[in-house]
Amino acid sequence: MLKGSCLCGDVRFTVTGQAFDPAACHCSQCRKMSGHVWAAAIVAEDGIEIEGEVRWFAASPRARRGxxxxxxxxLFWQEHGSGNMDFALGAVDGPTGMHLGRHIFTEDKGDYYDIAQSEPQQEGEG
Structure with missing residues (x-):
């Protein structure tokens, strides 16, 4: 079980389901939203409990951000109709026990940083 929260503590979440596919997204939306790179893992929607008010932004016809x-x-990214929820790894309180398995949308990455060649990289989601 993983627990996490926002900076002020008004929103808290508990991941009770199996989290999978930890990845770093370098797309322009994630970079603008996070200020750098969005690192998240996925859990089934019924495997996460959220406490507090979350404001949702319809970032695209495909997904919303919380x-x-x-x-x-x-804190969150959710593709419409997927049944899953991505949660920010940086918002987890304490160790996650995970390691990034891939970098996605690497063609959109900022010009101010490099991704180590040893890291798995994909243009788009793959």
Missing amino acids: FCPRCGSS
Whole structure:
């Protein structure tokens, strides 16, 4: 079980299901939303409990993004109809026990950083 929260603590979440596919997304939306790279893992929608008010932003016709309306912490990404929820690995309180398995949308990455050649990289989602 993983527990996490936003910066101010108004939104808290508990991952009770099996989290999988930890990845770093370098797409322009994730970079703008996070200020750098969005690192997240996926859990089935019924495997995460969220406490507190989450503000949802329809980021595209495909997905929405959830954040704390008080402190602005970006916490969730959810593809419409997928039945899954991505949660921010940086918002987890304490160790996650995970390691990033891949970098996605690497063609959109910022020009101010490099991704180590040893890291698995994909243009798009793969």
